[in-house]
Amino acid sequence: MNTPLAERSWPGLDVSGATILVTGFGVSGYAVADQTMQRGARVVVVDANASEENLEKKRILENLGVDVRLGKEHTQALPADITPDVVVTSPGWRPDQPLLLQAAERGIPVWSEIELARRMQPVDGPAWLAVTGTNGKTTVVTMLEAILNAAGLRACAAGNVGQPLIEAVLHPEPFDVIALELSSFQLHWTEHLMCAASCVLNVSEDHIDWHGSLDEYAAAKGKIHEECAKAVIYNQADERTLRAVEEADVVEGCRAIGITLGSPGLSELGVVDGLLVDRAFVDNRATHAAELCTLEDLAHLGAHGAPPHIVLDALAAAALARSYGVPAQAVRDGLRSYGLGGHRSELVAQQNEIFYIDDSKATNPHAAAASLRSNRPAHGSVVWLAGGLAKGAHFGELVADAAQGLRAVVLIGQDQEELAAALAEHAPDIPVRKVSPLEEGEDCARIMRDAVAYARDIAQPGDAVLLAPACASMDQFRSYAQRGEMFARAVLDCQNDA
Numbered sequence: 016m017n018t019p020l021a022e023r024s025w026p027g028l029d030v031s032g033a034t035i036l037v038t039g040f041g042v043s044g045y046a047v048a049d050q051t052m053q054r055g056a057r058v059v060v061v062d063a064n065a066s067e068e069n070l071e072k073k074r075i076l077e078n079l080g081v082d083v084r085l086g087k088e089h090t091q092a093l094p095a096d097i098t099p100d101v102v103v104t105s106p107g108w109r110p111d112q113p114l115l116l117q118a119a120e121r122g123i124p125v126w127s128e129i130e131l132a133r134r135m136q137p138v139d140g141p142a143w144l145a146v147t148g149t150n151g152k153t154t155v156v157t158m159l160e161a162i163l164n165a166a167g168l169r170a171c172a173a174g175n176v177g178q179p180l181i182e183a184v185l186h187p188e189p190f191d192v193i194a195l196e197l198s199s200f201q202l203h204w205t206e207h208l209m210c211a212a213s214c215v216l217n218v219s220e221d222h223i224d225w226h227g228s229l230d231e232y233a234a235a236k237g238k239i240h241e242e243c244a245k246a247v248i249y250n251q252a253d254e255r256t257l258r259a260v261e262e263a264d265v266v267e268g269c270r271a272i273g274i275t276l277g278s279p280g281l282s283e284l285g286v287v288d289g290l291l292v293d294r295a296f297v298d299n300r301a302t303h304a305a306e307l308c309t310l311e312d313l314a315h316l317g318a319h320g321a322p323p324h325i326v327l328d329a330l331a332a333a334a335l336a337r338s339y340g341v342p343a344q345a346v347r348d349g350l351r352s353y354g355l356g357g358h359r360s361e362l363v364a365q366q367n368e369i370f371y372i373d374d375s376k377a378t379n380p381h382a383a384a385a386s387l388r389s390n391r392p393a394h395g396s397v398v399w400l401a402g403g404l405a406k407g408a409h410f411g412e413l414v415a416d417a418a419q420g421l422r423a424v425v426l427i428g429q430d431q432e433e434l435a436a437a438l439a440e441h442a443p444d445i446p447v448r449k450v451s452p453l454e455e456g457e458d459c460a461r462i463m464r465d466a467v468a469y470a471r472d473i474a475q476p477g478d479a480v481l482l483a484p485a486c487a488s489m490d491q492f493r494s495y496a497q498r499g500e501m502f503a504r505a506v507l508d509c510q511n512d513a
Contacts, residue, residue, distance in 0.1 A: 017032075019100055020033040020035075020100035020101050020124075021100065021101060021124045025133075025134035025135070026133070026134065026135070026136050026137060026138050026140065027135070027136070027137050027138055028131075028134040028135045029054075030051050030054050030055065030056040030135065031054060031055030031056065032055060032056070032057075033051075033056045033057070033100040033101070034056070034057045034058075034059070034097055034098065034099050034100050035047075035048075035051050035056050035057070035058050035059070035099060035100065035101055035102075035103060036059050036060075036061070036093070036094065036097070036099035036101070036102045036103070037058060037059070037060040037061070037102075037103050037104075038060075038061055038062075038090070038102060038103070038104045038105055038108055038112075038114060038115070039062055039104060039105020039106075039107060039108055040060055040061075040062035040064070040069050040072060040073075040083065040085070040105075041105055041107070042179055043105060043106070043128040043179050043180075043181075044060060044062070044103075044105050044128075045072055045076070046128070046178075046179035046181050046182050047103050047128050047131060047179075047181055048060050048076055048081050048083075049076065049079075049081075050135075050181050050182065050185055051131075052076070052079055052080060052081050054135075057082075057097075058080075058081045058082065059081075059082045059083075059084065059094060059097055059099070060073075060076070060081060060082070060083045060084065061084045061085075061089040061090050061094070061114075062083075062084075062085055062089075062090065063085075063086065063087040063089070063090045064085065065085040065086055069085055070085070073085060090112075090114055091113050091114060092113060092114055092117055093114055093117050093118060093121070093123075099118070099123055100123075100124075101123065101124045101125070101126055101131075102114075102115065102118045102123055102124070102125045102126070103125075103126050103127070103128060103131050104125055104126070104127065104204055106127065106128075106175075106198055106200035106201045106204070107200065110203065125204060126204060126205075127201050127202075127203075127204035127205045128179060128180060128181055128201070129174065129180055129197065129201050129202075129204075129205045129208070130204065130205045130206060130207060131181060132180040132181040132183075132184045132185075133184075133205075133207050133208065133209060134207070135181065135184065135185060136184035136185070137184075137189075139189075140184050140189065141183070141184065141189060141190040141191055141192050141193045142191070142192045142193070142210075142211040142339065143192075143193050143195050143208070143209070143210040143211060144159060144163075144192060144193070144194055144195065144210065144211055144212050144213075144335045144336070144338070144339060145174075145195040145196075145197055145208065145210045145212070145213045145214070145239055146159070146194075146195065146196055146197070146213070146214045146216065146239075146331065146335070147196070147197045147198070147199065147202060147213075147214070147215055147216070147236050147239045148214075148215055148216025148217045148218070148236070148256075149216075149217050149218055149219045149379060149381050149382070150216070150217060150219075150324070150379065150381050150382040150385065151216045151217065151324060151327070151328045151331075152175070152176075152196050152197075152216060153175070153176045153196060153356065153376075154325065154328045154355065154356075154359070155196075155214070155216060155328045155331045155332045155335075156172050156174075156176055156177070156194045156195070156196040156332075157172055157176065157177075157194075157353070157356065158328060158329060158332035158349065158350060158353050159172075159194040159332040159335050159336055160172040160177075160194045161349040161350070161352055161353045162332060162333070162336045162341060162345055162346050162348075162349030162350065163191075163192055163194060163336060163339075163341065163345075163349070164349065165345040165346075165348040165349035165352065166336070166341045166342065166345035166349075167345075168191045168192055168341075169188075169189075169190050169191045169192075170190060170191060170192045170193065170194060171183055171190055171193060171194070172193075172194045172195075172196065173193050173194070173195055173196075174193075174195045174196045174197050174201065175196040175197060175198045175201065176196045177194075177196075180193070180195065192211075192339060194335075195210070197239055199232055199235040199236055200235075202235045202236065202238045202239060203235045203238075205238065206241075207241075207242065208238070208239060208241055208242060208243070209242045209243075209244070210239070210240075210242075210243050210244070211243075211244050211245050211246075211338065211339060212243065212244075212245045212246040212247070212248065212334075212335050212338040212339065213239045213240050213243045213246075213247055213248065214239075214247075214248035214249075214331050214334065214335055215236050215237065215239060215240070215248075215249060215250070215255075215256040215259045215260075216250055216253075216256070216327075216328070216331055217250055217253045217255075217256060217381065218232070218233045218236055218253060218255035218256060218259075219379070219380070219381035233255050233258075233259070236259060237258075237259035237262060237263065239259075240259060240260060240263030240264075240265060241263060241264055241265075242264065242265065242266060243263065243265045243266065243269050244265075244266045244268075244269055245269060245270070245338045245339070246269065246270050246271075246272045246295075246334070246335075246338035247259075247260045247263055247265060247269060247270070247271055247272070248271075248272045248273075248274060248331060248334045248335065248338075249271065249272070249273055249274070250273075250274055250275075250327065250331075251273045251274065251275040251277075251283070252275065252276070257273075270282060270295070270338075272284070272295045272334050272338070274327060274330040274331055274334055275330075276323055276326060276327060276330075279292060279293075279294045279295075279304070280294065281294060281295075281300055281301060282294065282295045282300065283295060284307075284330045284333060284334050284337075285330070286310070286326065286330075287304070289309055289310045289311070290306050290307075290308075290309055290310075291306075291307040291308050291309070291310070291326070291329060291330060291333065292304040292305065292306055292307060293305040293307055293333065293334075293337055293343065295334065295337065296337040296338065305343045306343065307333050307343050307346045307347060307350075308329075308346060308347040308350050308351070310326065312347060312350055312351050313325065313326060313329055313350060315354070316353070316354075316355055317360065317389060319393070322360075322385070322388070322389030323385075323388075323389070324385040324389070325355075325389075329350055332346075332349075332350075333346045333350075336349075356376075357373075357496065357499065358373050358374065358375040358376045358495060358496055358498075358499035359374060359376045360372060360373075360374045360386060360389065360390055361373045361374070361499070363502070363503040363506055363507075364503075364506045364507065364510060366509075366510050367476060368476035368477055369471070369474045369475075369476065369477075369478050369479070369480060370392065370478070370479040370480070371467075371479075371480045371502075371503075371506045372390050372479055372480070372481045372482065373482050373499040373502050373503055374386040374390065374481060374482060374483040375482055375483075375484065375488065375495045375496070375498045375499030375502065376495055376499075377483040377484060377485060378403075378484065378485070378486065378487050378488065378495055379406070379408055379485060379486070379487075380408050380409070380410055380412070380413040380485045382483070382485070383401065383413060383483040383484065383485035384412075384413050384416060384417065386481065386483035387399065387413075387416075387417045387420065387481065387483060388417075390479055390481050390483070391420045391479065392477055392478065392479050394477045395422075395475065395476070395477030395478040395479065396420055396421060396422035396475075396477075396478050396479075397417075397420050397421055397422060397478065397479050397480075397481050398421075398422045398423050398424075398425065398470045398473055398474045398478055398479070398480045398481070399417070399421055399423070399424045399425070399481055399483065400424075400425045400427060400466050400467075400470060400480065400481065400482045400483070400484065400502070401424060401425070401426060401427070401434055401483065401484050401485050401486070402426040402427040402428035402429075402430065402431050402434055402484055402485075402486055403427065403428035403429065403430065403484045403485075403486030403487055403488055403489075403490055403491070403492075403498075404428065404429055404430060404486050404487040404488070404489055404490040405429075405430035405433050405434075405486050405487075406486070406487055408433075408485070408486075409433075409437075410433060410434050410437035410485065411437045411440065411441060413437070413485060414434075414437040414438055414440075414441040414442055415441040415442075417442075418441055418442035418445060421442060421445045422445075422446075422473060422474065422475065422478055423445060423446040423447070423448070423470075423473045423474075424438055424442075424445055424446070424447045424448070425447075425448045425449075425450060425466045425469045425470050426447060426448070426449045426450065427450045427462050427463075427466050427484070427491075428452070428462075428484070428486060428490050428491060429452060429490035429491065430486060430490070431449055431452075434485070434486075435447060435449070446473065448469045448473075450462055450465045450466050450469070451465070452491070453491050459491050459492055459497070459501060460501050460504065460505070462491060462501070463498075463501040463502050463504070463505035464505045464508065466502075466505070467480070467502065467505040467506055467508075467509050468505075468509060471509050480506075482498075482499065482502045484498070
């Protein structure tokens with residue numbers, strides 16, 4: 016087939032005979048290479064990281080005919096020996112990466128895995144119910160998956176959580192519907208989503224180093240609504256999410272649906288007298304509402320009942336499910352059975368009336384603010400463990416709002432000074448301890464041992480020692496999960512030493 020890949024008909028895109036360059040050999044890059052190779056494409060993968068994990072994946076794929084090139088030298092320019100039909104890039108690769116700039120200069124399309132999946136999905140493939148936002152998207156997507164399964168649908172979570180989307184849409188046992196989490200990185204490289212329903216939960220300062228500005232970051236988030244068919248969902252309390260709906264180019268008849276922690280108006284979901292209710296997807300919504308569940312049904316999702324941001328996440332998941340025709344009872348059953356993932360306000364220990372809480376997933380100021388509000392004890396204060404890779408974020412507002420509830424702050428990570436300056440300005444009376452950054456070759460467990468030891472020494476009965484870093488983890492840890500695991504291990508070690 017001689018037709019250029021970008022000009023071939025889709026859905027059901029035929030990639031046979033095409034040359035595809037995959038940049039990045041993470042989970043999505045491996046899945047793209049595997050799925051397109053199986054369907055007759057010539058695939059070349061490049062990645063700077065020649066780790067043991069990547070070398071093992073390289074051995075597997077090279078046995079199947081994929082050309083995998085590891086090492087920084089392969090990522091600085093397009094390969095000289097091939098002319099790709101398309102570059103499918105990892106969401107971690109920034110737009111100013113030299114190879115991607117060179118592709119743009121030569122007119123070679125750059126797609127995300129999401130774009131490729133949309134084109135390759137069969138005509139009768141699963142519906143997409145998609146979520147993005149600075150915070151909460153994983154919770155919403157996994158809640159949505161639980162609701163869809165409770166409704167008896169064959170559904171899965173995919174995208175930025177769960178399995179790679181390209182594997183889900185090409186699964187040999189087709190799904191009815193996919194609960195899809197999308198990051199701003201994935202959306203940046205995606206032009207065609209065509210979701211059945213989509214939601215922007217919130218937009219606050221994050222990944223400014225990648226996107227260049229808050230406006231560009233918000234614009235990437237807003238792309239999730241393009242060509243949406245049934246419902247675009249926004250957060251009444253976040254003006255940027257409403258703006259994304261107003262600026263979206265959707266299919267005629269697509270509805271704007273609001274979610275609120277207050278009493279809902281027409282075409283909204285909200286909370287009334289301890290009930291989560293729907294005034295959007297019901298007959299006679301001018302006078303009627305459907306009861307979805309009670310706040311008590313969500314009480315297991317927090318130490319003192321579900322905190323407000325979790326209730327809002329539940330409303331978003333419910334709105335997406337209801338837009339797809341899921342009955343109210345399935346919403347209730349799915350939410351009742353749902354459990355939060357690890358490292359999300361997880362109580363890891365209680366010793367001497369001090370609570371040790373792992374919210375390592377709070378990787379930006381907005382998430383940390385919610386964590387500090389919901390995890391402050393009724394009769395105590397918070398010893399806050401914070402810091403890491405700031406990603407261009409600012410912390411003044413976060414610290415000013417949290418200051419009254421703080422006992423002390425322990426700073427970890429590469430970008431301590433940004434947080435230290437905010438604390439000096441907005442909470443000058445709060446004690447601050449700094450943990451020395453890692454030396455080359457040093458075990459990252461030392462960071463958490465020192466941090467927990469400092470926190471234990473200053474915490475008082477009734478306090479919470481809270482890991483809610485407000486920063487990414489990749490400066491000193493492999494992931495937020497490893498950061499949380501190191502925290503839990505350090506807490507256990509401190510208990511054993513006591």
